[in-house]
Amino acid sequence: MTDPYLPVPLTLAARVDQVFPTLTPAQIARIAAHGQVRAVQPGEVLVEAGDQVVPFFVVTAGQVDIVQPYGTTETLVAVHRPGQFTGEVNMLSGRRTLVRARASASGEVIELDRDHLLALVQNDGELGEIFLRAFLLRRVELIAHGIGDVVLVGSSHSPGTLRVKEFLTRNGHPYATIDLDRDADVQELLDRFQVTVDDVPVVICRGTVVLRNPTNQQIADCLGFNEAIDHTQVRDLVIIGAGPSGLSAAVYGASEGLDVLVLETNSPGGQAGSSSKIENYLGFPTGISGQELAARAYAQAQKFGAQLLIAKRATQLACDRKPYAIEIDQGARVPARSVIIATGAEYRRLSIENLSQFEGAGVYYGATFVEAQWCGGEEVIIVGGGNSAGQAAVFLAHTARRVHILVRSSGLAESMSRYLIRRIEETPAIVVRPHTEITALEGGDHLERVRWRDHQTGTSETHAIRHVFAMTGAVPNTRWLEGCVALDTQGFIKTGPDLSPEDLAAARWPLVRAPHLLETSLPGVFAVGDVRGGNIKRVASAVGEGSIAVAFVHQVLRE
Numbered sequence: 001m002t003d004p005y006l007p008v009p010l011t012l013a014a015r016v017d018q019v020f021p022t023l024t025p026a027q028i029a030r031i032a033a034h035g036q037v038r039a040v041q042p043g044e045v046l047v048e049a050g051d052q053v054v055p056f057f058v059v060t061a062g063q064v065d066i067v068q069p070y071g072t073t074e075t076l077v078a079v080h081r082p083g084q085f086t087g088e089v090n091m092l093s094g095r096r097t098l099v100r101a102r103a104s105a106s107g108e109v110i111e112l113d114r115d116h117l118l119a120l121v122q123n124d125g126e127l128g129e130i131f132l133r134a135f136l137l138r139r140v141e142l143i144a145h146g147i148g149d150v151v152l153v154g155s156s157h158s159p160g161t162l163r164v165k166e167f168l169t170r171n172g173h174p175y176a177t178i179d180l181d182r183d184a185d186v187q188e189l190l191d192r193f194q195v196t197v198d199d200v201p202v203v204i205c206r207g208t209v210v211l212r213n214p215t216n217q218q219i220a221d222c223l224g225f226n227e228a229i230d231h232t233q234v235r236d237l238v239i240i241g242a243g244p245s246g247l248s249a250a251v252y253g254a255s256e257g258l259d260v261l262v263l264e265t266n267s268p269g270g271q272a273g274s275s276s277k278i279e280n281y282l283g284f285p286t287g288i289s290g291q292e293l294a295a296r297a298y299a300q301a302q303k304f305g306a307q308l309l310i311a312k313r314a315t316q317l318a319c320d321r322k323p324y325a326i327e328i329d330q331g332a333r334v335p336a337r338s339v340i341i342a343t344g345a346e347y348r349r350l351s352i353e354n355l356s357q358f359e360g361a362g363v364y365y366g367a368t369f370v371e372a373q374w375c376g377g378e379e380v381i382i383v384g385g386g387n388s389a390g391q392a393a394v395f396l397a398h399t400a401r402r403v404h405i406l407v408r409s410s411g412l413a414e415s416m417s418r419y420l421i422r423r424i425e426e427t428p429a430i431v432v433r434p435h436t437e438i439t440a441l442e443g444g445d446h447l448e449r450v451r452w453r454d455h456q457t458g459t460s461e462t463h464a465i466r467h468v469f470a471m472t473g474a475v476p477n478t479r480w481l482e483g484c485v486a487l488d489t490q491g492f493i494k495t496g497p498d499l500s501p502e503d504l505a506a507a508r509w510p511l512v513r514a515p516h517l518l519e520t521s522l523p524g525v526f527a528v529g530d531v532r533g534g535n536i537k538r539v540a541s542a543v544g545e546g547s548i549a550v551a552f553v554h555q556v557l558r559e
């Protein structure tokens with residue numbers, strides 16, 4: 001059934017009074033103290049679709065319609081009556097608005113500019129909660145109904161289409177799709193834009209610009225994701241990477257009054273964003289998808305005033321000067337009094353076509369107590385011949401019926417510590433399979449069967465094994481740092497007490513004090529989460545480190 005405020009049915013279990021709350025007279029009076037009362041006429045446009053940094057309106061008399069314009073026509077999206085207010089998450093990010101707000105009757109509104117709205121969200125707990133919840137829920141509705149300024153023309157078989165979908169989804173940006181495999185009329189559209197097969201996917205951006213197989217950065221630029229952000233001003237804190245550790249540092253830094261800018265090469269969420277369900281993060285007993293956790297953290301950071309540059313890769317740290325500067329694509333520089341490096345690591349993934357189908361549903365990147373319980377009494381496969389693979393094998397052998405270690409080389413001797421090899425030899429439940437590689441994964445919602453191939457004998461076998469641990473190591477994202485901070489032998493960043501006197505001497509550590517916990521060999525530059533040597537590879541530890549580093553940033557800024 002259609003509800004009175006949204007001409008399309010709500011998709012959420014959320015109540016309509018949470019998506020479109022009606023404020024009390026006392027709440028309206030608190031808002032009015034920060035804004036201006038103004039009369040509106042029927043047909044008057046208060047916000048135009050595509051406008052940037054738009055004001056916020058509370059309707060006090062009359063009615064304001066929210067519509068999506070298509071050329072000369074409009075589709076009604078929502079209706080705001082007295083006591084209700086305009087806006088969705090773009091109010092926080094300052095990105096271009098997706099819809100038009102138009103008075104449909106003569107009346108009166110209270111108008112607040114974005115800065116006053118942000119101040120209100122931060123200082124008035126009750127209103128902050130109402131606005132934030134409504135903005136987020138409205139965005140979810142826009143996404144669910146594909147009401148936005150992007151049309152994606154692509155094929156579900158094309159990796160480029162999947163990449164663009166993932167980029168838009170992980171940035172919480174609504175889009176409509178035209179599936180080339182299903183829509184017969186689409187050829188006419190493609191012909192009109194002279195689009196060839198190589199140009200797919202095509203992104204029609206804000207109704208006017210046609211992007212052919214665009215990069216994520218081109219999409220971000222076209223949609224104006226970063227337009228409202230001035231990256232030339234010196235920031236108290238620049239955070240590189242918007243995974244859990246970077247987002248946590250952004251939330252703590254901004255909420256404690258620091259001027260924070262985050263650079264993210266792709267979308268907020270990092271590795272955690274690709275996890276279908278995180279079940280061991282405190283406070284979420286039934287689990288939370290990585291994407292939802294990231295979306296909440298992103299909104300939380302923006303609520304406190306942190307700014308995020310999306311699809312901007314840090315390519316170099318200018319560490320020979322103060323303030324430091326971070327070079328981003330196309331040579332622009334972002335100056336910073338302090339820096340937190342939160343660029344994480346990329347797990348080497350098995351090169352199997354349908355791998356992502358089973359990630360978290362039979363394919364794992366860590367062997368903890370939780371995974372061990374899932375595999376109890378069953379056979380498991382560990383891929384990799386390093387120490388992490390050996391430790392996992394010994395650990396899982398306590399509960400699993402059999403542990404197969406698959407290595408491409410002739411054995412473990414070259415890659416694993418001797419003590420682990422001995423333990424593996426002494427554990428009858430562990431079988432080492434040299435020269436062997438997984439060639440296929442099969443199943444439905446969960447992995448059911450694995451095919452592997454012995455390259456020496458040329459034989460392939462399929463086994464009903466439901467659990468694969470990819471332990472082929474993680475590569476830290478530190479190449480861009482080019483000698484600015486001390487790294488360990490694996491390329492992870494050394495911090496705090498892990499920095500030896502030799503490291504500090506080589507880095508010409510200039511201060512009398514020793515580096516703080518999580519501080520690198522460069523004063524005022526910190527490293528947190530999976531990019532740090534000795535990290536724990538957990539969302540919780542990444543989040544914790546982000547908050548700890550901010551405590552030391554305050555001390556460094558006072559020095």
Ligand SMILES: Cc1cc2nc3c(=O)[nH]c(=O)nc-3n(C[C@H](O)[C@H](O)[C@H](O)COP(=O)(O)OP(=O)(O)OC[C@H]3O[C@@H](n4cnc5c(N)ncnc54)[C@H](O)[C@@H]3O)c2cc1C
Nearest residue numbers: 241243244245265270271272314343344529530537538539
């Ligand atoms: C599939 C999967 C499932 C997982 N499940 C769990 C789980 O259930 N529980 C748990 O506790 N842990 C889990 N983990 C581990 C957890 O996700 C990581 O420990 C955590 O994400 C680390 O956070 P981080 O912020 O340090 O780094 P990351 O999450 O790696 O984020 C780093 C970010 O930095 C960005 N970046 C990299 N280089 C640059 C650059 N040069 N410029 C700008 N940005 C850059 C990246 O795009 C990325 O967004 C899982 C990991 C994976 C891969």
